[in-house]
Amino acid sequence: MNRKFLYLPAFLVLSLALAVGTEAHVGHDKKEAAESEAPAAQESIYGTGETPEASEPEGLGSGSPFSRTDLSGKEPALPDGDLPEAEHGEPIMPQVKIAQHSMNPPSRKGYGVAVGITVLSGLGFGLLTLKRPRD
Amino acid sequence: MAKSVTETIKERLGLQLLEYDIEEHANSLRYSLGGMTLTSFVVLVITGILLAQFFVPDPERANQSVHYLVDQVYLGWFLRGVHFWAADVLTVTLLLHMVRVFFTASYKKPREVNWLVGVGLLLLMTSLIFTGTVIKWDQEAYEALAHFLWVAERLGPLGVPLTEEFAQGVPLLTRLYMAHISLLPLITILLLGLHLFYIKYHRLSPLPQASEPPKVMKFTRHIAYLQWSGVGIVTLICVLALLIQPPLGDKPVLGLEVTKPPWQFVWIYALENLWVPFLIVAPPIIVLALIAVPFVDRSEERYWKQRPLAMAILALTLILFIGLVLWGKFTTMTHSM
Numbered sequence: 001m002n003r004k005f006l007y008l009p010a011f012l013v014l015s016l017a018l019a020v021g022t023e024a025h026v027g028h029d030k031k032e033a034a035e036s037e038a039p040a041a042q043e044s045i046y047g048t049g050e051t052p053e054a055s056e057p058e059g060l061g062s063g064s065p066f067s068r069t070d071l072s073g074k075e076p077a078l079p080d081g082d083l084p085e086a087e088h089g090e091p092i093m094p095q096v097k098i099a100q101h102s103m104n105p106p107s108r109k110g111y112g113v114a115v116g117i118t119v120l121s122g123l124g125f126g127l128l129t130l131k132r133p134r135d
Numbered sequence: 136m137a138k139s140v141t142e143t144i145k146e147r148l149g150l151q152l153l154e155y156d157i158e159e160h161a162n163s164l165r166y167s168l169g170g171m172t173l174t175s176f177v178v179l180v181i182t183g184i185l186l187a188q189f190f191v192p193d194p195e196r197a198n199q200s201v202h203y204l205v206d207q208v209y210l211g212w213f214l215r216g217v218h219f220w221a222a223d224v225l226t227v228t229l230l231l232h233m234v235r236v237f238f239t240a241s242y243k244k245p246r247e248v249n250w251l252v253g254v255g256l257l258l259l260m261t262s263l264i265f266t267g268t269v270i271k272w273d274q275e276a277y278e279a280l281a282h283f284l285w286v287a288e289r290l291g292p293l294g295v296p297l298t299e300e301f302a303q304g305v306p307l308l309t310r311l312y313m314a315h316i317s318l319l320p321l322i323t324i325l326l327l328g329l330h331l332f333y334i335k336y337h338r339l340s341p342l343p344q345a346s347e348p349p350k351v352m353k354f355t356r357h358i359a360y361l362q363w364s365g366v367g368i369v370t371l372i373c374v375l376a377l378l379i380q381p382p383l384g385d386k387p388v389l390g391l392e393v394t395k396p397p398w399q400f401v402w403i404y405a406l407e408n409l410w411v412p413f414l415i416v417a418p419p420i421i422v423l424a425l426i427a428v429p430f431v432d433r434s435e436e437r438y439w440k441q442r443p444l445a446m447a448i449l450a451l452t453l454i455l456f457i458g459l460v461l462w463g464k465f466t467t468m469t470h471s472m
Binding site: 096097098099100101102103104108109110113114115117118121122124125128129 | 207208209210211212213216273274362363366367369370373374376377378379380381382383384388391393394
């Protein structure tokens, strides 16, 4: 019976070990994210008014860089020899920031409710640990 | 009165059919790993349905819609976190389940078909994790898809359905989204049903070292145990989602290869660093080896101490897998496709 109380912390440690140091990529840090939240609310992607101008596709689609035939006739994103140049003539490579797992700040929308859901789930687990129906 | 209501409901719903005898050792952590994996899958389906309300499967807006969900939608960050961590927890419990099945030789007669169904489920979960990684359409997603298409283009006619050539003008991202929310979950649920049927049909595999008939209990007691472990899994997922935000980048810079894949795939990244064609060669070799297991190991022995070769292969495989994951995590890319 006592061993069961170790299961949840053991899984937690195992999963956190997987998460530590895992890297992906992101294009903005927390400060920029905080600043970008307001503009995102104004420039809603669910605009009900004007039809947004159709932008030329950059990703997959008719002008996909993966297509053997570039149907749009667009030049590839990084054409050879066409990179913008710095002052001394060296090409400027696009910067891609590496993203990482980060801690969720309490300022997240609905953080209190999320805490409540988690606590409820934990209480349920504790109750079932102490007293399992039909067991 | 309460008892008569309960009895009435049981009779109307046929719940008394669940009160059949099963082996008592089912109520142990190692024999419930499959059930925990199923719990994570259910969480993924529920959160996936909710996430789909906010996702735009168009290459121009996919990444933006995920950022909108995380930054603007009430509890959107938590929803995405639960979905992400449920996938990670599922991977861990699924792999532990596979190790347990191999360790206890539960793939042996008469359970060979269920092992094969399990291999099918492993492939489906891998595909779901891959497509889920791609549809958020950041740099990591783009490079994952680029590697996938590199392999698909080298498979000749077999790879055409997996490329844009199959449906020109339809974004591949949209097709992958369809696969992620429809085709792959549908096949997964069918195979899960088959998997559970065969567990019921062949009964739970006996303890390898048991010399006497197993003790039995009612299946409803096992359901209670699975409820407990399932709530534990849900709690773990919620804690992770509450604390740790999954990574999410901006729209990709096309033509660059600078990211590493998620940990579930970083082992093949390490192999690719050794020799790029491993991308094509390694997965079919692994799948064929898994399929061959119950047909190569046909002895009746199931106790691990009496199976030194099998245990050596298991240990070697685990060491190799963990080693490749660690090496892939810390190594620097030395090639470009």
